[in-house]
Amino acid sequence: MSTPFDPPRPRPAAAGGGGAAFTPVNFVARFTTEQQIANNRAVVPDTIVLNEGMTSGNGSDGTPYGFSQLNDSINSFKVSEEMAGLYQISNIVCVSRYGTDNGLRTPNFFGLNISAFLVGQPGGNNQAVITPRAEGVIDVNSDNNYISNTTAIFRLTPEMRFQFAWGSSFTLNGRSAGSPGGQISIIKLSD
Amino acid sequence: MSDFPFSIPRRSNPVAAGGAAGFTPVLHAGVFTSAGQQIGSRAIIPDSVVENEGITPGNGTQNIPYGVSTPNGSVSRFKVSEEMAGIYTITVQVTATAYSANYDHGPTVTFSRFLFGRAVGNNSIPILNTANQDGATSQTQRYTFIFSATTRLLPEEQLEYKWGDSFFIQGSSSANPGGYFSIAKISS
Numbered sequence: 001m002s003t004p005f006d007p008p009r010p011r012p013a014a015a016g017g018g019g020a021a022f023t024p025v026n027f028v029a030r031f032t033t034e035q036q037i038a039n040n041r042a043v044v045p046d047t048i049v050l051n052e053g054m055t056s057g058n059g060s061d062g063t064p065y066g067f068s069q070l071n072d073s074i075n076s077f078k079v080s081e082e083m084a085g086l087y088q089i090s091n092i093v094c095v096s097r098y099g100t101d102n103g104l105r106t107p108n109f110f111g112l113n114i115s116a117f118l119v120g121q122p123g124g125n126n127q128a129v130i131t132p133r134a135e136g137v138i139d140v141n142s143d144n145n146y147i148s149n150t151t152a153i154f155r156l157t158p159e160m161r162f163q164f165a166w167g168s169s170f171t172l173n174g175r176s177a178g179s180p181g182g183q184i185s186i187i188k189l190s191d
Numbered sequence: 192m193s194d195f196p197f198s199i200p201r202r203s204n205p206v207a208a209g210g211a212a213g214f215t216p217v218l219h220a221g222v223f224t225s226a227g228q229q230i231g232s233r234a235i236i237p238d239s240v241v242e243n244e245g246i247t248p249g250n251g252t253q254n255i256p257y258g259v260s261t262p263n264g265s266v267s268r269f270k271v272s273e274e275m276a277g278i279y280t281i282t283v284q285v286t287a288t289a290y291s292a293n294y295d296h297g298p299t300v301t302f303s304r305f306l307f308g309r310a311v312g313n314n315s316i317p318i319l320n321t322a323n324q325d326g327a328t329s330q331t332q333r334y335t336f337i338f339s340a341t342t343r344l345l346p347e348e349q350l351e352y353k354w355g356d357s358f359f360i361q362g363s364s365s366a367n368p369g370g371y372f373s374i375a376k377i378s379s
Contacts, residue, residue, distance in 0.1 A: 086375060154220060
């Protein structure tokens with residue numbers, strides 16, 4: 001947690017007989033350095049600026065609740081009973097081509113692969129693609145920058161695991177904390 | 192819920208004795224899984240509905256079904272019941288190429304609210320009208336466009352939405368869709 005301030009978190013107001021209050025969950029992080037991103041790799045920001053509402057401990061499959069990086073190929077966001085609800089994930093990055101040596105072979109798209117699955121549920125591989133791969137243009141013949149956006153709203157149920165990874169290779173053009181090259185957020189909007 | 196591989200349980204409303212009514216979530220989401228030309232001023236109709244919870248059964252005023260309906264090809268309607276009313280975010284994300292060599296504006300959208308019988312202008316309240324200029328897309332390069340707006344929808348009001356300009360949507364399969372669409376109630 002390198003956040004410069006400690007965000008206040010509303011306390012559950014389960015007063016006598018009343019309904020339980022909303023439990024916010026906010027994960028926000030930024031990309032502050034220039035780096036080459038490889039296809040099908042985990043989304044690993046340089047700096048986490050908000051990280052509230054994560055239930056402590058591990059879930060049913062041993063995965064820690066909240067933002068966790070199981071390995072270098074994918075990110076996992078495990079949801080607890082309290083964390084479950086409607087979520088919005090948003091990502092914005094300033095990108096340019098992956099490399100200059102093989103311009104025509106440089107992938108010309110960028111994206112986030114997002115899926116959600118619930119261990120033990122029957123039906124296929126228990127995964128569903130819930131957003132498209134956001135394919136913005138990266139010019140293979142120049143160093144021009146492009147802004148790529150991805151956003152989606154969906155429901156995460158208790159013990160569901162939200163997975164996401166980069167969908168292609170590119171260069172992420174972050175410079176510093178004061179001039180970041182992108183931001184990713186995982187926000188619980190409502191129950 | 193046409194192709195979602197598992198049924199999503201919906202949390203119950205904690206309307207305990209003496210307590211405040213709980214939040215009633217509403218979420219409709221769809222994906223565009225095929226490639227095709229989308230025509231301007233036509234309804235936004237995803238290929239597959241992946242989430243559809245919180246829709247009140249039955250019809251509202253004007254005998255229009257609650258939830259998403261496409262009475263014709265020119266506009267999509269989202270009729271809101273008393274329980275469904277609240278603050279909504281509507282989001283459309285598409286991967287697009289130009290409609291044709293001579294039409295490279297890229298996609299645009301029109302969102303509006305409509306309450307039958309209300310005496311305001313033509314009874315339609317604009318929410319979002321986007322505009323792209325020439326050259327926003329090409330026929331060979333894929334661009335991603337996101338349109339999003341947040342508004343309050345009142346009981347019996349209709350959210351109406353449609354494409355603005357024509358474009359070519361680049362969906363290829365359910366595993367690699369070309370777009371995502373959602374209407375989400377985020378608070379009461």
